[in-house]
Every structure is written in structure tokens, then in C-alpha cells.
Amino acid sequence: MRIREKIIEGLLFLCSAITVLTTFGILFVLLSESIKFFSEVSIIDFLTDKEWTPLFADKQFGIMSLVSGTLLTTFIAILVALPLGLTIAVYLNEYADRRFTEVVKPILEILASIPTVVYGFFALLFVTPMLQQAFPSMSGFNALSAGLVMGVMILPYVSSLSEDALRAVPKSLREAAYGMGSTKFQTAFRVMIPAASSGIIVSVILAISRAIGETMIVAIAAGQEPKLTLNPLESVETITTYIVQVSMGDVPRDSLEYRTIFAAGITLFVFTFALNNISVWVRKKYQQKYE
Amino acid sequence: MKQIQFILFAFFALTVISCGGNRSSDGLSGEITIDGSSTVYPITEAVAEEFRNVGPDVRVTVGVSGTGGGFKKFARGETDISNASRPISESEAALCKENGVEFIELPVAYDGLAVVVNPANDFVDYLTVAELKKIWEPAAQGEVTSWSQVRAGWPDEPINLYGAGVASGTYDYFTEAVMGEAKSSRGDYTASEDDNVLVQGVSGDKNALGYFGLAYYEENQKKLKLVPIDDGNDANGAGPVSPSMESVSNGTYQPLARPEFIYINAASADRKEMKAFVKFYLENAPQLVKEVGYVPLEAEAYVFAAQKFEKGVTGTIFGSGTSVVGISMVELLKQETGAAAGTVRDTTSAAENPASSQ
Numbered sequence: 001m002r003i004r005e006k007i008i009e010g011l012l013f014l015c016s017a018i019t020v021l022t023t024f025g026i027l028f029v030l031l032s033e034s035i036k037f038f039s040e041v042s043i044i045d046f047l048t049d050k051e052w053t054p055l056f057a058d059k060q061f062g063i064m065s066l067v068s069g070t071l072l073t074t075f076i077a078i079l080v081a082l083p084l085g086l087t088i089a090v091y092l093n094e095y096a097d098r099r100f101t102e103v104v105k106p107i108l109e110i111l112a113s114i115p116t117v118v119y120g121f122f123a124l125l126f127v128t129p130m131l132q133q134a135f136p137s138m139s140g141f142n143a144l145s146a147g148l149v150m151g152v153m154i155l156p157y158v159s160s161l162s163e164d165a166l167r168a169v170p171k172s173l174r175e176a177a178y179g180m181g182s183t184k185f186q187t188a189f190r191v192m193i194p195a196a197s198s199g200i201i202v203s204v205i206l207a208i209s210r211a212i213g214e215t216m217i218v219a220i221a222a223g224q225e226p227k228l229t230l231n232p233l234e235s236v237e238t239i240t241t242y243i244v245q246v247s248m249g250d251v252p253r254d255s256l257e258y259r260t261i262f263a264a265g266i267t268l269f270v271f272t273f274a275l276n277n278i279s280v281w282v283r284k285k286y287q288q289k290y291e
Numbered sequence: 292m293k294q295i296q297f298i299l300f301a302f303f304a305l306t307v308i309s310c311g312g313n314r315s316s317d318g319l320s321g322e323i324t325i326d327g328s329s330t331v332y333p334i335t336e337a338v339a340e341e342f343r344n345v346g347p348d349v350r351v352t353v354g355v356s357g358t359g360g361g362f363k364k365f366a367r368g369e370t371d372i373s374n375a376s377r378p379i380s381e382s383e384a385a386l387c388k389e390n391g392v393e394f395i396e397l398p399v400a401y402d403g404l405a406v407v408v409n410p411a412n413d414f415v416d417y418l419t420v421a422e423l424k425k426i427w428e429p430a431a432q433g434e435v436t437s438w439s440q441v442r443a444g445w446p447d448e449p450i451n452l453y454g455a456g457v458a459s460g461t462y463d464y465f466t467e468a469v470m471g472e473a474k475s476s477r478g479d480y481t482a483s484e485d486d487n488v489l490v491q492g493v494s495g496d497k498n499a500l501g502y503f504g505l506a507y508y509e510e511n512q513k514k515l516k517l518v519p520i521d522d523g524n525d526a527n528g529a530g531p532v533s534p535s536m537e538s539v540s541n542g543t544y545q546p547l548a549r550p551e552f553i554y555i556n557a558a559s560a561d562r563k564e565m566k567a568f569v570k571f572y573l574e575n576a577p578q579l580v581k582e583v584g585y586v587p588l589e590a591e592a593y594v595f596a597a598q599k600f601e602k603g604v605t606g607t608i609f610g611s612g613t614s615v616v617g618i619s620m621v622e623l624l625k626q627e628t629g630a631a632a633g634t635v636r637d638t639t640s641a642a643e644n645p646a647s648s649q
Contacts (some may be wrong), residue, residue, distance in 0.1 A: 051433065053478025058429045062476070131416040139451055140495020141481065215489060224488070225452075225481040235451070235492075236483060245456075248484070 030269060033262035046263065052226035052242075054260045055251070061260070063267055065226035068270075071238035073218055074211040075148040076232060080151025081207055085158025086200065088192070092159075093166040105160065112156040120220030121246045123149035130223065130250055140221030141235035150217050157207040165199020166192055198286035205279040209272045215240040239268045319346035319541070321564045327358070327361025327374030330464065331551045332348075333583040334400055338572045341579065345571055349564045359383075366615065368392050375552045377465070378609035393557035393605045397569075397596045398620050399576050403539035403548040403584040404465055405508035407515040411497040414445050417519040417531030423469045426450065426500065432477035433495035438498070452480030453492040453501030455515075463504055468546040490514065502547075505534055505643050506584030522546055539586045540620070550620060551585070557605050573597045588620050595624035602628060610622035 038046070041061045049062025092101045127145040130251065132138050173195055177187040193200065215238075223235025224245055237245075243261045251257045325335055332355050339351040356364065358375045365373035366386040379387075379396070387394060404424070408415050415438075422441055425431065438445040439585070453463035457474070462482075467473040481492050485505040493501040494514035508515055519531035528543030538544035559565050573593045580587040588596075604627055 051479065053432070054431070055482070056478030057475050058432060058478065124491070132495070137448075137498070140492050222481055223481055223492070225479065227479065236495075245483070284641070 014120075024180075027269075030262055030266045033259050034266045037256070037259040037263045038183060040259075041107055042221050050228050052237075054257055055246075059256075061263075063239075063264065065228045066237060066239045067267065068228050068230065068263060069143065069222065069226065070219075070238040070240070070271075071214055071279070072143045072230055072232060072236060073238060076144060076147025077154055077211045078204070078208060079149055081154045081158045082204055083210075084151075084164055085155050085207075087164055088155075088159040089162035089200075090169065090188045090193070092218055094184060094192065101138060101163075104162065109156045109160055111152060112154075114153070115219070116214065117154065117217035119149050119153050120146075120217040123217060123221035135233055138233040139223065139235045141225075142233055143222050143236045144232035146218045146220075146222035147232065149221065150211055150214055150270075153214070153217065154207040154210050157210060158203050161206065162196070162200045163202030164195040165203065168199065169195045175244035198282055202279045203281050205275050205282070209275040209279075209286060212271050212275070213240065215244060219244050239264045308373065312454060317637065319561060319564045319567055320348040322352070323372065323559075323565060323568055324349045324352055324354075324370045325372040325374065326356050326364050326370045326374040327372075327554075328358040328551070329355045329372035329378040330358075330402060331399070331553065333578070334551065334580055334585060335372075335572075337579045337583050338568075338575060341575055342568055342571050346567060349568065351568065354423050360377075362384060362386075365394070365554060365556065366390055366392055368556065368558075371556050371565060373554040375554055376549065378552065379554060379607050384607055394607075395557055395560060395605055396554040396607050396609075397573070397600060397601055397602065398550045398588055398592065398624075399553055399572070399596075400551045400580040400588060401539045401548055402464070402551055403505035403534050403544060403586055404468075404502050405505045405515075405534055406500070406502045406520060406547070407493055407508060408501075408518055409493055409497045409499050410514065410516045411604065411620040412499075412516060415500075415516075415518055417521055418470060419523060419531075420519045421523070423520070426452070427454070427466075427476055428470055428476055429477055432479050448498050451492075451494075451496050451499045452477075453489045454482055455486075455489075455500055455503060456482045456484035461502075461504060463551075465547070468549075504584050505539065505586065510533075519542065519635050538585055540589060548586075550588075555600070557603060560600070560603065569600050570597065573600070592620045592622060592624055595628055598628045599624060606629065 046061050046063050049060050050060050050064065051060035052065040053060045088186060092105065096104070103256045114126070123145045124141075127139060127149055128138070128142065131142075131145055138144070143203055169192055172189055174187060177191040182191065218238045219241040222241065224237050224241060225235050226237040226242065227234060229236065246257070312633070325339070331347060332353060337611050338351050339353055342349070342351060353374075354361075354370075358377055361370070361373040361375065362379060362383045364370045366383060366389075368390060373394075379394070406418060418441075426435055426441055436442065436449060437447050438450050439447040441450065454476070455465060462476070463473045466476045470476065483489055486503045489501050489503050490511045491509055493499040494511065500518075508517060515535055519533040521531040522545045524545065526547050528538070532538050532544050534548065535543045539548040542548070555565070557568060560569070576588045576593055587593075607622055608627060
């Protein structure tokens with residue numbers, strides 16, 4: 001009996017060890033290749049140069065051109081997902097019939113299970129031509145259409161997690177608000193949302209993190225031209241798109257060009273790692289307020 | 292092009308594996324080693340793949356060392372056939388002579404690049420090579436950003452560029468033809484190895500200018516507007532010339548079109564499987580060349596090329612300063628096969644003496 005217990009325990013440990021070791025393995029590869037990269041390219045150039053052309057004759061390594069593409073598309077996505085997702089969450093939790101919520105919530109979550117490549121072509125072949133009616137000068141690849149569609153994709157992250165957070169707010173708070181004579185609207189936006197703010201912030205951070213790492217939609221619809229711009233009508237290249245582009249090309253291994261993807265990868269990692277830690281911190285700090 | 296190469300490679304790998312066990316007795320066997328240009332590679336690889344239906348026991352390997360790298364091996368006698376996207380240079384030919392390697396030069400296809408804009412663009416009537424250079428040269432990076440900078444009178448609209456990815460032969464070719472130096476290009480444009488991405492980009496952007504293989508234009512004619520190119524040289528067609536099967540093959544669409552060649556080691560050419568392979572190559576080229584996205588030579592040219600190979604005419608016609616530009620391949624081959632008695636090798640004596648042909 002004791003032996004069986006030990007074996008089970010060992011297996012469980014092994015499972016968790018595999019995930020942890022994988023993380024360390026990835027981190028090790030990213031770091032070791034990036035260190036080689038930064039021994040050839042100064043980190044100051046990397047952060048301040050305005051152009052990113054490592055594959056061309058005149059090599060420039062300004063990661064900001066890629067970072068701006070990533071941040072621009074992510075910002076547009078959040079601009080869609082945050083207000084829409086929050087409204088949906090409030091509606092489902094405060095206004096809608098419980099049975100209605102039970103049907104609608106899973107349907108909303110289907111949005112998250114649509115393959116991202118489908119979203120990508122939806123943005124490129126449907127949303128972009130439609131937007132071009134409004135903005136005739138818009139480029140065929142552009143940050144706006146990719147960002148909008150990405151916003152729809154991450155919508156369920158915001159709406160579902162925020163709804164969970166709203167639902168977790170103690171009943172007594174809502175009842176107290178009504179008791180004070182608040183309207184439904186006041187209760188929802190002045191009491192419930194502030195009370196659930198930690199959960200809502202976490203949901204938004206997770207959604208941002210998802211949008212930053214999103215690859216397929218931006219690779220298909222946002223373009224492949226690294227450009228330091230905040231104009232959503234232009235074509236941009238995100239960090240993820242660049243990594244895809246180089247890994248599919250003929251760039252020889254163990255060259256400086258090849259190492260650029262690790263430098264780009266570690267930049268991406270820094271972003272998502274920071275965001276995930278902030279979300280953990282927010283959750284820890286504010287969660288117990290009402291329990 | 293990349294995908295085609297990959298698919299061909301996958302087929303190649305599969306065929307090699309599946310052919311390993313069966314030894315048929317149609318008499319053709321042995322090994323044919325081919326290397327050279329990546330531009331010609333898809334054609335030769337397609338032929339090699341088809342050839343396996345004819346001679347399953349012949350092992351054909353096709354490498355990609357570039358035209359120059361291919362000729363280096365060829366001159367040392369290491370390869371039977373060298374793929375080339377330009378005629379052999381004088382120094383390369385001299386090296387061959389030094390090592391006692393004689394060669395038969397056969398054109399197999401034309402390759403053309405299309406420069407395109409969006410159909411809604413109504414001001415670009417043509418571009419000169421100098422204007423193309425102004426747009427694409429490395430110094431233009433971040434500087435030439437609007438159409439008005441390219442030619443006075445054109446609108447002050449942004450110019451959005453779409454072009455070949457750095458890993459493609461198209462990129463090498465375009466940069467060499469326009470800038471005069473391979474791999475010399477600005478970097479701030481949408482670069483993709485996948486020509487479909489470029490077609491999509493130009494067709495959805497009214498300020499776009501792009502270039503890619505002519506084959507892709509022909510598949511997407513309705514979504515794109517072709518730009519005629521003026522090379523400023525009236526000897527090969529005065530004024531701007533639009534690329535077409537005709538202007539590419541008669542040498543007037545310059546400098547964005549060129550013939551592609553294979554060079555055959557004359558000693559190897561006496562081997563039975565080599566004879567069969569080259570014959571098969573020239574017979575099937577018209578169809579396969581089109582399939583992989585190039586422009587075939589005139590049908591007659593393949594017939595003359597086959598005759599030239601039969602007769603074993605060696606040497607290059609592009610020796611001292613003869614340019615590829617503005618020359619009809621048919622005329623050239625006709626001339627060679629007809630009046631080349633001096634260089635015709637006696638193939639029968641070599642065949643009778645197998646030792647010398649190995």
C-alpha cells in the first residue's frame with residue numbers, strides 16, 4: 001500500500017516536473033541564443049534604433065518597430081474587448097434572466113475556440129475590404145482590421161472572467177445598494193464593478209497577454225513590414241509575425257539573422273511574463289477584500 | 292516557389308524510398324548528378340521527378356549551390372549537369388577548358404518578373420529602370436516614401452512596397468537587374484517568399500507597387516495592373532515594354548527577363564541514361580516549365596536544342612561579349628546546329644569505348 005502511494009506520488013511529481021522543466025528549457029534556449037545576439041548587437045541600438053531590417057544589406061536592429069506593431073494591434077483589440085466584454089458581463093449578471101445567461105455564456109465562449117487562422121482570413125478578406133469603404137487609403141494589410149478581429153477573439157476572456165468576478169461579489173453588497181435606493185444601473189456600475197475590479201483587471205491582463213502573443217491573425221492580416229508607426233491604417237509587423245517569417249524562410253542556422261528571432265522571442269517573453277506576474281499580484285493583493 | 296520546391300522535395304524523397312527495392316530491367320540505370328542555380332532548380336527537379344516514371348533505376352540528384360557554385364563543381368568534373376540562370380562566364384569556361392571538361396549549352400526556359408500596381412492606380416503608365424532603382428535602392432530606405440518623389444507630377448500619396456523575400460531567387464535577380472548588385476535593396480517593404488501574399492497585398496492597396504514572378508501575375512490578372520518597363524535602350528524595343536510570353540521570350544522585356552540554361556558535361560553525355568534524361572528534359576520542358584511558373588522557349592527552340600545535343604555541339608555562344616539581350620533563341624540554336632561542323636564531336640567513337648566515357 002505504501003509503495004503504491006509512493007509510486008503515485010512520484011508520477012504526480014514527474015508530471016509537474018515536466019512542465020517546470022519545459023519552461024526552464026525554453027528559457028535556457030531563449031537566453032543562450034539571445035546572449036550571443038547581444039554580444040554582436042548593442043542593446044542600446046536594439047532598443048533605440050528606429051528600423052528593423054536584419055535580413056537586408058543595411059542591417060538595422062531596432063526592435064521598437066516590431067514592438068510598436070504588437071502594441072498597436074493589442075491596443076485596438078483591447079479597445080474592442082474591454083468595453084464590449086464588460087458590458088456583456090454586467091448585462092448577463094445584473095439584467096439578464098439566469099436561464100438566458102446559461103445559454104448565452106457557452107455560445108460566447110465558442111468565439112475563443114474558432115481557429116485563429118480562420119479569424120485571420122476573416123480579417124483579411126472580409127473586414128479589410130469593408131473598412132476600405134470607409135478609409136479608401138487604407139493598406140490591404142493593416143493594424144486596424146487585425147486588431148478589431150483580435151478584439152472579438154479575446155472578447156470571451158474578458159466577458160467570461162469578468163462575469164465570474166461579478167458573480168463572486170457577495171449578495172449583501174447588491175442588496176445594500178438596492179436598500180439605499182440605487183437604480184439597477186447605479187448598482188451595477190457604482191457598486192458591483194468596483195467590488196469585482198480585481199477579477200476584472202486580471203481578466204483584462206490575461207486578454208492583453210493573449211493578444212500580444214497572438215500570431216496567426218496578425219501574420220495574415222496585419223502585414224509583414226516592420227514600421228515604427230501608430231497609424232492603424234498602415235501595414236505593420238508584430239514580433240510574432242517576424243518570428244514566423246524568419247522561421248519559414250531560408251535563413252541559415254547559427255547566423256546573426258537567425259538569432260534575431262530569439263532576441264525578438266525574449267522581448268515577447270518579457271512582456272507576457274511581466275503581465276502574468278502583474279495579474280498574479282493584483283489577484284493576491286485585492287482578492288480578499290470582500291470575503 | 293518555396294512551396295513548390297518543398298512539395299517536389301517531398302515527392303523526391305518518397306520516390307527514392309519507394310524505388311529502393313525494385314529493379315526493373317529496362318536497361319536504364321546509374322546516377323546523374325546535377326547542381327547549380329536555385330532559379331532553374333524547380334524546372335530540373337520537376338523533370339527529374341517525372342523522369343522516374345521512365346527510368347526508375349536512374350538516381351537523379353539535384354543540388355542548389357547557385358549558378359556560380361554549380362559551375363565550380365562542374366568545372367572540376369564533379370557534376371554531369373549544371374543549372375544556370377545566366378550564360379557561363381569567360382573565366383568559368385576557361386576553368387573548364389583547363390580541366391578538360393567540355394560542355395553542351397542548352398537553353399531551357401525564360402524567367403520574367405512582373406512589376407505591378409493596384410488596378411485603381413491611374414497615374415503609373417510605365418516605369419524606367421532608373422525610377423525602379425530610385426525606389427528600391429538601399430539609400431531609398433525611409434527616404435523615398437511618396438509617389439511624387441519618383442516622378443514629378445505624380446501625386447503626393449504614400450508608396451507602399453511589396454517584394455520578394457530575401458531568401459528567394461527572385462530577390463537576387465531583381466536586385467541584380469535593377470540595382471546592379473545582388474541582394475542590394477531597401478528593407479522597409481513587405482517582404483515575403485510567398486508570392487500569394489504579395490498579390491494579396493498589391494490587390495488590396497491602391498498605393499502599392501510590387502514585383503514577383505510573371506506566372507503569378509497571369510494567375511491574378513484581374514486584381515493587378517501590369518507596369519511596362521523602359522530600360523532606356525532602344526536596341527531591345529523602344530520605349531516601355533510590357534512583359535508577356537512574347538516580350539519575355541524575344542528579349543525585348545529587359546532587364547527583368549532572362550533565359551535559363553542547363554550545361555551538360557560532354558563526357559557524361561555519352562552515357563545511355565544521360566542521353567535519355569536530356570532527351571526527356573527537352574521533350575517535357577514546354578509543359579513542366581509552365582507548371583513551375585516560368586515561360587517556355589519557342590517550341591522550335593526545344594527541337595533545335597535536342598538536335599544540338601544529339602550532334603554534341605560544345606562550347607558557349609555567349610563567349611566574348613555576346614549579350615543574352617535581344618537575341619532569338621531559335622535563330623541562335625539554328626545557327627549553331629547548322630554551321631557548327633568544326634565543334635561537332637564524334638560521339639560514336641566515344642560510345643564504342645566505354646572506358647573513356649566514365
